[in-house]
Each structure stands twice: as structure tokens, then as C-alpha cells.
Amino acid sequence: MAEAHPVGFQWVMEAKKRGAKVFHVDPRFTRTSALADTYLPIRAGTDIALLGGVVRYILENELDFREYVLAYTNAANIVSEQFVDTEDLDGLFSGYNPDTGSYDHASWQYEGQEDNAKIRGTGKERDSASGLEHESHGEPVPAQAPRDETLQHPRCVYQILKRHFSRYTPEMVARVCGIPEEKFLELARAWTENSGRERTGALVYSVGWTQHSVGVQYIRTGSIIQTLLGNMGRPGGGILALRGHASIQGSTDIPTLFNLLPGYLPMPHHADHPTFDEWVDSIRHPGQKGFWGNSRAFAASLLKAYWGDAATPENDFCYGYMPRMTGDHGTYQQVLNMIDGRVKGYFLLGQNPAVGSAHGRAQRLGMANLDWLVVRDLFMIESATFWKNSPEVATGEIVPEECRTEVFFLPAASHVEKEGTFTQTQRLLQWREKAVDPPGDARSELWFFYHLGRVLREKLAASTERRDRALLDLAWDYPTHGPHAEPSAEAVLKEINGYEVATGRPLNAFGEARDDGSTAIGCWIYSGVYADGVNQAARRRSRHEQDWVAAEWGWAWPANRRTLYNRASADPDGRPWSERKKYVWWDADAGEWTGYDVPDFEKTKPPSYRPPEGASGPAALAGDDPFVMQGDGKAWLYAPSGVLDGPLPTHYEPAESPMRNPLYGQQANPTRKIYEHPINRMNPSPPEPHSQVFPYVFTVSRLTEHHTAGGMSRTVSRLAELQPEMFVEVSPELAGEVGLAHLGWAHLISGRAVIEARVLVTDRLTPLRVDGRIIHQVWLPYHFGTEGLVTGDSANDLFGITLDPNVLIQESKVGTCDIRPGRRPTGPPLLDLVGDYQRRAAMTADRKVPMVTTDAAGGDDAAGSTDEQSPAAHQDGEPHA
Amino acid sequence: MGFKTFIQGWPVYRQLTGTDPLGRGAAAQSARSAELAPRTETADGMARSVCPYCAVGCGQRVFHSDGKVTQIEGDPDSPISRGRLCPKGSASKSLVTSPLRQTKVRYRRPYATEWEDLDLDVALDMIADRILAARAETWEDVDDEGRPLNRTLGISSLGGATLDNEENYLIKKLFTAMGALQIENQARI
């Protein structure tokens, strides 16, 4: 956090000054570690084993915040008899279908509800990354489940959790993660001692956590801990994701993503959502508790904002115009389709996949096989110049005279040359005023897309094609100003906020949404950002003039609420859990919820409220159901559906690992999304043979002085000067083993690429003793490429493409490689070197990656059984050494 | 110049008689630096802005004169950042005023080895034509069972995490209306 979110880290330091204990878990010692009380080095890709150890510690010692857990979670719910845990299936849950690599969730349901579940395979959910829809709400469950408030029933969630995590002992944590038992216990003690009625603990993660084949389950494990300890919805608690781009939260809320529409409405699926009603009911789940009960109004209002006058209740608000998903249309599938010649045109909008995405070579070869490419950026980036300046030009794989891609580079306006809102990592929208005009041809995206739409519509004005109706009927009238006819960002924000169609009056909250076409709302969760006709995101009341919640700085979704589910900061009767941790409470005299924040609850619903029989939607939530977007109003320790790879997190090894999974026969996530494409060869992992060809673990992250793919930092002289060169950090022990000299050169080889870097020998990295052997990890920054003031090889070139099944995010925080002294070969010999490693590791183009490994030998592979890692890779013939 | 002014112009005198005995502040100030005013005071205007790099969302004050950015500083009013900026945020002025910034449309013809110039309007028009051609060539009306698809898989887009909400809104709206489904951004990466 001190490295990648330095200014946010000041608050950790403030907390430390007031007595908070700071723990830092990272494969590499960083500036955060230097300022933490305790640093725990960890083997990359083993976080579930560590956190699972904490869950076990809590449950074995009964350190959970019992009143909170009983009242606000599903701990007492009783699960179906048909459920079988990973304990009994060697790392698989019941319901696994090896043919589709996915689970049927029926057996995961609560008792008596097996038939209520969407009984089916979940391969389709995986392809549409449906886990992302849960950013703002839970998966459906029937509201009433059998419960045992004593938590003694062997099939209640609490007991299942206890059994599931029973093998995550401190010894096992040490064996899997390489974290010594005492250090682990110090963490577990501090975490539990600093949680409960009087105290709260926070879990902060950087979004490298999501870049794993089990990324969603990492976060689930964190949620289980925070829920058991009563740290959710309370001040000083929570799970805080540190996201990496100025408006990446905003681009998820108002998604430029294939599977979502604004406000986490799902993009329609051709088979599941042929009609408007089926689409809406799939979101609303008739009869369900919670605020998604109103989703018909949100959906109708979105379509009304899109298609204006053309959208009427009679024509289902032009739902028929919506494009439909049929499967996985994610960025990696797209890139493989580009290589296969199926994509004509590609837009890159402030994004540089040639450097920033996994498997850079696949990215660049894909771009070299398009009809046309539009790059909009501030600077000339690698993704615009791949045809003349890229590793593939050096190897002869891309020959400019033979590369057919037509490239348009359009300069973009910077953040000071346009106005608009960013949504930062805490869901806070902040409006930026414009300072100056953009130079030359530079324009905002607002300008580009508005005018592109205008030109398209003009060109189609006479069209009678059915497919053009959606464009021609689009509500696309935005006021413009200035010499370049810049569209008004405030007008767009007003549409996002929503308005009454008849009068144009901006809505004050999403509660005003209607399903009869009388309201239009671009993004329902942002409703209120233009309340009272005022741009609330532009509010800048000084922190000196308001309390610590600072509710008048910018605007947070939903409803300017700064802490979600804050009803949980009060006990079931509505009283603060403690004076110290008081945040939102029930004021019985006034008959309403009050506090420092906007209460995340219906304002006048008393704690004693119990829903009448048959209620649904918000009315079905009891006065002590704080998790109001969940289908049952509860926090889920166990997820009966919605998480595709299991109702509980389980440690699996990364897709590429030098080790056999010490916990189960199942080696890696059995539901991970793999792409068996000739360009995407994954390094073998146990129990497959030849994993010793790639004996080392590598991980990548950011430098303080650079930003992601470097487009906004390697081009800036001051930043380039501070971090001028690509390097690799290695431990002194590994340097000795491989023969690497400090400040000398090394090259790293995976089954995809070879890159070179200057060597930094440092004890920031330490060899870990894991499962009886030594594992060496190396670290690389991933910012470098071939353009800009400072250049270097791209670390992301080393990665293959394997995705988390819930959200289709790639595993790019851990992989295996070999490392050798000296510079890499150049030109065609570089390809020979990769080919040679592929041959030695038997990575043929048609190799099938084994998904289920429970029947495979449980022992270590040949190289893994020795104490010190044998440098086998170097002994077996190196034509290019 | 009177004697008093003369003697006060001598730093050692000020150091001995003033509030700065170590000569590290006012005593050491030259007449020239005494006359200097910070750029922020003489700026034509100041825009309240936000750092464009990571998602902490530090407040920025962007000072400008004659249509040029002259200084970018942390916003001391911000409850998020309390006036601080990290090395990247502090380099924002270098970012927006960098001589490497591209200000002209560049065009690479198929099989060309170099860039060419192109007018912005022409580029916009050419891109619109290519979109329409790609849609015509790859349009899918219905699936095998006659259920609607309304889409093209011939067009892709990547980007958004560095853009404004309003921009993402228009991007998604327009692409959805043209049937382009394959819209992605950094949140998937």
C-alpha cells in the first residue's frame, strides 16, 4: 500500500500512531513492510491457506463475535444432506461435472431448498463472468431456511465451516505458505484480539488479489473472517480493495464490460433472457427479499435513458434492440479470436494491452491480425506501434510490410483538459473542473464518442435495415459548447442520475425509479449524484469544516453512504455495539435511524419490524437484517450459490506451481477457465511431469514511480528518471544458486516468452521453506515496454492465460519460470529458446491440461522431492546457453 | 538608499538582529527572491481536480495562466489526501505538459512502414465507415433457434478505467446500440 497507494497509506500510519497493529503479508519486503509492525513473507498464490488458518483459529477457539454472527449471518442455517465437502472428496465439492469443469449447485443449498435452486451446471455463469453482478448484490436464495440457533447441528453452516477449515492448522499454514507458525499465530491473535464489541479490524487488499485463478475466493476468505469477527458495516472494519486506476470503480459501476450494464444489471443472454420479463425476473427473483425487488424499475429506466421516446411500456422499452451474449466474450477470448482472424476492428481507449495484459505476445499478434485498430491515448504507446517496434518485429513474427492492420492514433485530452467525474476506490465520485483546452487534435472520449455516434447516425439516416434501428432510435441529443462542439459532461451526469421524463426534473434517489416509462436513469446506483439539480460530486467542503465522515466532499454511491451495510454497526435492537464504535443507530424517540453516516436501512423501519407472511422485496427484510442487498438480508459465511468454484474457499495451487497441493489431491481450481490454444501453452505443474523445467516462482507488481503499463509514467521525464530500467529482484541465495551478479543481466523464460532484466540482488526476497523444500521467488515490475523515455522487456509477456471462473480475470500475480544469467538471445534464436523449453517440458500444441487430479499420485514430482531445489533445468542440454 | 536600508540589505545584520539567528530563512533572502511570488498566486485561475493515476483519488489544484497549466498541487481541503500527492500525482504537471504528448492524428496504412498525417474529421469519418462495414460483414441477427442476438462479434474495445464516468456511459451506450458486445476494460484485467 505504501508503494502503490502511498497517500492512502497515511491513514494506516495514523491508525498505527493511535495503537493499531499493522501486519503486512507479501512475497516481497516493501516500503509497506518497513512501516508495519510485522511482516509475513508468503509464497505467492497461497493466501487462502493463510486466511483459512485464521478462520480455523477463530472457530477452534470460539473467538467469533457470537451475537453478531447469530443475528446477522447465515451461521445457523442448515445445509442440505446432499452437500459433500472438499474434506471428503479430496478437494472437490459435490456436484462437480468433469465434462464441463463446473459445478451443479443443487447439493449446496440449504436443507429443503435443493429444488428451489437453479439446478443446472454453471458453465454458462462462468462464461458470462456472472460473479461480477454481485458487486452490488447477493445471489438469490429463498428467504427462509431452517436454522439451529445453538450452532450445534452437524450440518449448520458454523459446523460445516469448522470441519472444512479443520486441516488449516498453523503447521499446515507453515507447510503451504512458508510462514513460520509463531508469525502466523501472532497475526491470528492480533486480528481476533482487535475485533469484537469494542474494537474493529480492517482488511486491506490490493487488487493483485483478484489476479489469481482463485481470486474471488481469496476475497471470500477475507469476508468470512471479517464477518465472523463482526467487522463488517462498522467503523474501522471492513474489507477495503485498493483499486489501481483513477476511475476503475466507475468503469465497473458504469461498465465498459461485456457482461454488465450500468448499475450491475446483467447484459442479456440469448437463451436465458429472450424477453424483457425474463430478463427482469432473472434480476428481481420474484418473492425474494431485499432491494433488488425493485429491479424492474431500474431496468425499464435504463432502457428509457438509452432509447428515449422510442422506448415505451408497449414495446418493452426497446429491449428487443439489446445485443445478447452467448458465452465468454471477455478480453482474452477476444484476443484469441483476433489471432484466429475473427475480429475486424479494435478500439483501445487509454489502455495498453501490449504491456499491461497477460501474454503480451498473444496481445500483439492479435493486434497484427485486425482490419483496423483505433488507439486513443495521450502518448504513443506500445499497442499503437506493435507493427514497427515490438519483440515480434525483432523475431520476424511481425513484418511491417506484411502486417495488414490499419492503425488510427487519435490523441486524447488529459484529466485537466475536460470535466467529468472519477469514482475512486471507496465508491466516491469527485467532479473535476476543466483547467485548459486540450492541445491540437486532442479530444475527450466524450467528444469522440458523441461525434462518432452523430456521424454513424447521419450515415445511416436513410437505412431501412432492421439492425440500424437501435442506433437511429438512440437518445443521442447532448448539448455541446465551444469551438469543437464538446458535449456537456454535466448533461450526461444528469442522465446517469436519472430524471422524470415529463418534466426533466433530476431524481433525488433510486427509490423514485418507476417501471412505467416515466423515469429515465442511466445508472440507478448513481441516482442522487444530481439530487436537487445540484452536482453533488462537485462538493468540496473543506475537511476542516466537517466531521471525519466528510459527507460533503464529493458523493458516494449509493445515496452518499460512506460505509455499506452500516446497520450492522448497531446491535439487533438498534443500539451501538459500543460507545467507541458507534456509527449508525435507532433513535426511538424520533422513530428513525440516525448517526454519522447515511443509514444503510429504510429510515423509519424499527429494529423490531418483522415482515408479514408472503412479503417480498424490501418489505421482506426484518428490522435486524442489515445486509439489505442480499437475498436473505444476511452476511454469508457459506455461499449456497453465486460463487462458481465452491460454497467455501479452498486452497488450490496456482495454475502454474512447482509444488503438489499439500492439502488435497485436487491440485488447482477445477473450475478455472482455461484456453487450449496453440499460443497459450501453460507450464506443467505437478502431478504432471516436467514442472522442474520451470523451477522458480515469479510475481509482479508496481513501483511507486510508475503506473501500470507505463503509458502515463515512462513518458514523463521525472518519473522515468526515478525508475529508469527494467529489473528483477532475486534473493542472495538464488543469485548464488543460478550465478546471477548484482547489477548484471538475467533472462527469464516461461513457456510463452523470454525477457531480460538487470539483476537486483536483495534480501527483500527470501527463499521459503515450504513442504520440506526450498522455494525461490523472484519479483519483477510490470511497467516496461518498447516505447517512452525508458524502455525494457515486459514482465507480463511471461504469463499464460488462465482465468478465475467467477469474473474471468487472469492469473497474473504468480507463474513459474526459469532464470539464467546473461542477456537473452535476440531475433529468431529467441523463439528457438522458448521452443526448446516447450520441448523439454512436453508442452505440445495439443497438450491437454489435467483439470481433475484427485486420482493422481499424491507425492511430489521428481524435482520436488529434494530438499534444495535441484537446478535440473540447467543440466539438460541448452543449445542457446 | 539610506544607511538603514543599506545595512538591512546585509544578511549578517539581519541574522544578528532578526528572528533568524541561524540564517536559514528570512535573513538569507535576497532582494530578488523577496520580490518573487509563487506561480499559484499569479495564476489566472485554479481548477479543482483529482489525480489521474491510482484510485486513492487525491485532490489536486490545477493552476493555469494564458491557457497553460502552470502548477498542480495537492488540495489541502481534501479529506482523502489532506494536500498530499505521491511521486506520480506530483508529476501530473509534467504528464499534461510533456513534450512527448501526441497532439496530431497519426495514420498507418495497411502494410506501411511509417505513420502519416490525417485530419481529425477525416479520421472520424473513416472510422465510422469501418464500423459500418464490420457490422455489415459480421452481423448476427438471431441464433440457431431464432432467438435474437442483435450483435456483431467483429468489433472489440478495451479501456475505461482511466476515463470519466460520463465517457464510459456514452461508450457503453453507443456500442450497445451498434450491437458491439465485446467491450472490456482494466476491471477485467
Ligand code: SF4
Ligand atoms: S497522488 Fe498518488 S496516491 Fe494519490 S491518487 Fe495520485 S497516484 Fe494515487
